[in-house]
Amino acid sequence: xxxxxxxxxxxxxxxxxxxxxxxxxxxxxxxxxxxxxxxxxxxxxxxxxxxxxxxxxxxxxxxxxxxxxxxxxxxxxxxxxxxxxxxxxxxxxxxxxxxxxxxxxxxxxxxxxxxxxxxxxxxxxxxxxxxxxxxxxxxxxxxxxxxxxxxxxxxxxxxxxxxxxxxxxxxxxxxxxxxxxxxxxxxxxxxxxxxxxxxxxxxxxxxxxxxxxxxxxxxxxxxxxxxxxxxxxxxxxxxxxxxxxxxxxxxxxxxxxxxxxxxxxxxxxxxxxxxxxxxxxxxxxxxxxxxxxxxxxxxxxxxxxx
Amino acid sequence: xxxxxxxxxxxxxxxxxxxxxxxxxxxxxxxxxxxxxxxxxxxxxxxxxxxxxxxxxxxxxxxxxxxxxxxxxxxxxxxxxxxxxxxxxxxxxxxxxxxxxxxxxxxxxxxxxxxxxxxxxxxxxxxxxxxxxxxxxxxxxxxxxxxxxxxxxxxxxxxxxxxxxxxxxxxxxxxxxxxxxxxxxxxxxxxxxxxxxxxxxxxxxxxxxxxxxxxxxxxxxxxxxxxxxxxxxxxxxxxxxxxxxxxxxxxxxxxxxxxxxxxxxxxxxxxxxxxxxxxxxxxxxxxxxxxxxxxxxxxxxxxxxxxxxxxxxxxxxxxxxxxxxxxxxxxxxxxxxxxxxxxxxxxxxxxxxxxxxxxxxxxxxxxxxxxxxxxxxxxxxxxxxxxxxxxxxxxxxxxxxxxxxxxxxxxxxxxxxxxxxxxxxxxxxxxxxxxxxxxxxxxxxxxxxxxxxxxxxxxxxxxxxxxxxxxxxxxxxxxxxxxxxxxxxxxxxxxxxxxxxxxxxxxxxxxxxxxxxxxxxxxxxxxxxxxxxxxxxxxxxxxxxxxxxxx
Numbered sequence: 055x056x057x058x059x060x061x062x063x064x065x066x067x068x069x070x071x072x073x074x075x076x077x078x079x080x081x082x083x084x085x086x087x088x089x090x091x092x093x094x095x096x097x098x099x100x101x102x103x104x105x106x107x108x109x110x111x112x113x114x115x116x117x118x119x120x121x122x123x124x125x126x127x128x129x130x131x132x133x134x135x136x137x138x139x140x141x142x143x144x145x146x147x148x149x150x151x152x153x154x155x156x157x158x159x160x161x162x163x164x165x166x167x168x169x170x171x172x173x174x175x176x177x178x179x180x181x182x183x184x185x186x187x188x189x190x191x192x193x194x195x196x197x198x199x200x201x202x203x204x205x206x207x208x209x210x211x212x213x214x215x216x217x218x219x220x221x222x223x224x225x226x227x228x229x230x231x232x233x234x235x236x237x238x239x240x241x242x243x244x245x246x247x248x249x250x251x252x253x254x255x256x257x258x259x260x261x262x263x264x265x266x267x268x269x270x271x272x273x274x275x276x277x278x279x280x281x282x283x284x285x286x287x288x289x290x291x292x293x294x295x296x297x298x299x300x301x302x303x304x305x306x307x308x309x310x311x312x313x314x315x316x317x318x319x320x321x322x323x324x325x326x327x328x329x330x331x332x333x334x335x336x337x338x339x340x341x342x343x344x345x346x347x348x349x350x351x352x353x354x355x356x357x358x359x360x
Numbered sequence: 361x362x363x364x365x366x367x368x369x370x371x372x373x374x375x376x377x378x379x380x381x382x383x384x385x386x387x388x389x390x391x392x393x394x395x396x397x398x399x400x401x402x403x404x405x406x407x408x409x410x411x412x413x414x415x416x417x418x419x420x421x422x423x424x425x426x427x428x429x430x431x432x433x434x435x436x437x438x439x440x441x442x443x444x445x446x447x448x449x450x451x452x453x454x455x456x457x458x459x460x461x462x463x464x465x466x467x468x469x470x471x472x473x474x475x476x477x478x479x480x481x482x483x484x485x486x487x488x489x490x491x492x493x494x495x496x497x498x499x500x501x502x503x504x505x506x507x508x509x510x511x512x513x514x515x516x517x518x519x520x521x522x523x524x525x526x527x528x529x530x531x532x533x534x535x536x537x538x539x540x541x542x543x544x545x546x547x548x549x550x551x552x553x554x555x556x557x558x559x560x561x562x563x564x565x566x567x568x569x570x571x572x573x574x575x576x577x578x579x580x581x582x583x584x585x586x587x588x589x590x591x592x593x594x595x596x597x598x599x600x601x602x603x604x605x606x607x608x609x610x611x612x613x614x615x616x617x618x619x620x621x622x623x624x625x626x627x628x629x630x631x632x633x634x635x636x637x638x639x640x641x642x643x644x645x646x647x648x649x650x651x652x653x654x655x656x657x658x659x660x661x662x663x664x665x666x667x668x669x670x671x672x673x674x675x676x677x678x679x680x681x682x683x684x685x686x687x688x689x690x691x692x693x694x695x696x697x698x699x700x701x702x703x704x705x706x707x708x709x710x711x712x713x714x715x716x717x718x719x720x721x722x723x724x725x726x727x728x729x730x731x732x733x734x735x736x737x738x739x740x741x742x743x744x745x746x747x748x749x750x751x752x753x754x755x756x757x758x759x760x761x762x763x764x765x766x767x768x769x770x771x772x773x774x775x776x777x778x779x780x781x782x783x784x785x786x787x788x789x790x791x792x793x794x795x796x797x798x799x800x801x802x803x804x805x806x807x808x809x810x811x812x813x814x815x816x817x818x819x820x821x822x823x824x825x826x827x828x829x830x831x832x833x834x835x836x837x838x839x840x841x842x843x844x845x846x847x848x849x850x851x852x853x854x855x856x857x858x859x860x861x862x863x864x865x866x867x868x869x870x871x872x873x874x875x876x877x878x879x880x881x882x883x884x885x886x887x888x889x890x891x892x893x894x895x896x897x898x899x900x901x902x903x904x905x906x907x908x909x910x911x
Contacts, residue, residue, distance in 0.1 A: 243731045243734075244726045244728065244732040245731065245732055245733055247692065248724065248732055250692075250711065251690055251691075251692070251719065251723075251724055252719065252745070252746060252749055252750075252799075253711075253714075253716050253719045253749070254749070263734055266734070266736035266737075267734070267735065267736055
């Protein structure tokens with residue numbers, strides 16, 4: 055066994071005695087061995103984030119700026135032409151990244167907060183509370199979520215806040231189940247019992263004892279959930295109850311320009327216009343999945359390749 | 361009695377397995393380390409070789425290498441492994457796969473983890489015979505039943521129709537040995553087959569294994585860290601340390617005259633002696649306690665008195681209610697009736713009703729330090745938390761106290777930022793002791809704290825506990841099934857069986873005959889370092905009847 059050289063005084067700089075690699079070193083080692091697909095995913099996600107954050111500086115025109123010529127062809131002043139009202143498609147694609155991705159991220163976070171929190175409580179509690187929560191989740195999951203979301207949105211109105219809350223609650227059911235299942239394996243550990251014997255409260259047990267140990271599957275699920283939320287928002291927008299005009303988003307862009315697709319035999323580029331936002335959705339979904347796949351493989355502890 | 365199969369395994373004495381200069385690498389921390397460093401091993405037909413050493417000595421890795429197999433994360437780098445004329449290093453994977461399960465079999469440590477819970481025992485027992493088309497299914501089944509009978513399993517004709525969870529751990533381990541025997545292999549590798557079992561169960565399993573191995577003239581490699589067990593089973597013993605051979609010798613020769621200092625130190629381990637002391641100052645009194653899980657009663661009118669500053673050992677096999685007693689004391693399982701008096705006053709039954717100070721005074725150390733420490737917390741978090749929680753220490757003061765505690769458990773401050781995964785088994789258990797100590801307790805409940813450790817490490821931990829007791833006047837309740845440990849450290853002994861206290865009193869009184877029947881069974885089942893112990897024991901018990909409450 056190798057002992058670590060110790061040149062520190064007892065009360066002095068104990069914090070600097072580190073046997074372990076730092077987070078940056080581990081990250082670098084991890085990244086070096088990442089497969090091409092994961093790199094592709096990470097680069098695409100980074101590009102989307104960049105575009106979303108700096109949309110006002112990148113976009114050539116304003117988000118809702120209307121030009122006199124609707125359905126303008128590609129090229130010239132408008133790289134991808136204009137839409138049915140005469141708004142620049144490229145500009146709206148760029149702002150769409152900001153709106154669609156932003157709302158999807160917020161929704162996923164909220165659903166993890168609700169589902170993860172309740173899932174942990176249910177796993178620790180294991181009494182009637184667990185039963186009530188789990189059965190309630192079963193009921194919610196029994197209703198097709200898209201139809202349920204459509205219904206709730208028509209009742210409460212299609213504001214961005216409502217959209218986020220409704221999708222988050224519906225999605226939290228899946229997160230709840232996953233969290234409860236993985237937390238259950240950790241709750242039975244002696245260290246959780248030791249914490250309870252010490253007299254620790256629910257908050258400590260949840261945050262400090264259990265959460266760090268179930269983080270890897272939750273992070274992976276976060277990636278997947280994000281994709282689904284993203285697709286749900288796009289679908290709802292396509293159906294007209296999602297993000298409302300004039301806010302640019304990819305789902306409604308597909309719907310608004312869908313009719314252009316029939317012009318494809320005459321002008322291929324015009325036909326492609328509604329496919330651009332669809333492609334933007336698809337690319338991000340694929341990229342996130344690549345990264346999640348790699349992360350899952352890393353954390354599953356499979357070491358067959360050696 | 362089955363007689364077929366004997367004599368099919370060639371002549372006794374001929375070399376069956378020959379391993380020369382075997383080197384095996386393991387992968388960790390992003391690079392390869394040599395974990396077996398050039399070991400030679402020669403095994404003859406019908407011979408049982410005991411492979412002993414501490415954990416991490418490379419015993420299991422070497423055992424698997426005898427099948428030409430390396431676990432994921434390990435690789436065979438050099439050397440030769442010749443099994444009955446077949447070079448396993450050069451043989452293609454398909455050929456090796458045909459050997460495994462037919463001519464070489466493996467019995468794993470945890471039978472419970474190795475059986476598929478979704479299939480009946482008998483289907484799993486005969487699986488390798490069927491897959492390798494050794495014989496038709498019906499013949500294999502009837503042979504399996506014969507083997508179950510040979511292994512002294514109860515109801516051998518029907519036990520195979522049960523699922524793994526429907527039989528006990530000891531029965532499962534015997535079923536697994538039957539599974540290994542089903543193809544009448546030339547070589548069986550036993551990897552700690554009885555480590556997880558109670559002493560009373562262990563006797564049965566050992567006797568059954570020895571019997572069938574002898575009858576079918578099977579060669580075996582028996583891996584264990586329990587010297588007394590290996591003394592019963594092996595013809596020759598090989599001692600491994602840090603992946604190298606320390607000593608090779610005949611069992612009797614090695615027991616009587618070990619040559620290497622390390623081997624001598626292994627033999628000298630059980631040397632702690634503590635004169636029993638009596639005291640009338642009772643710190644904890646368990647008064648007529650009944651406890652139940654749901655409707656199943658697990659404690660029946662248990663009364664135990666624990667004197668201050670002394671060690672009370674609670675012994676018994678699994679299911680005897682030892683750990684449940686601890687759960688009642690700590691409040692995890694509120695008693696149905698009766699009460700627990702601490703320093704003369706009744707403790708609230710449930711954990712929630714107890715004050716922080718009451719919680720602080722009673723601390724607990726667990727059997728498995730691996731699961732008792734959060735793998736994501738550093739040593740600083742683990743020891744520092746009770747300091748912060750109970751004593752309000754923070755920042756520098758807290759760190760200082762952590763370092764002090766580390767010194768008390770004979771570790772230095774360089775450990776403060778380590779994660780549990782970066783500690784050895786003994787170090788982990790020491791950190792758990794420090795965590796209990798941090799609360800400045802009056803009573804510590806030790807639940808099998810040494811049973812998962814190697815003997816040398818065990819001794820270190822026990823010495824540490826005794827020293828701490830002397831320094832801080834701590835009272836221990838020591839739950840264990842290991843009588844050697846009990847002899848070493850206890851002042852008083854409580855013997856439990858099926859939720860009742862069978863006997864309790866001062867150590868010397870309990871250990872002196874005459875004993876109640878159960879105490880007698882328990883004490884006589886503890887393996888001794890005498891190669892004839894098992895033979896003599898079975899004779900004295902009458903070797904036809906299965907012993908113990910292994911149901």
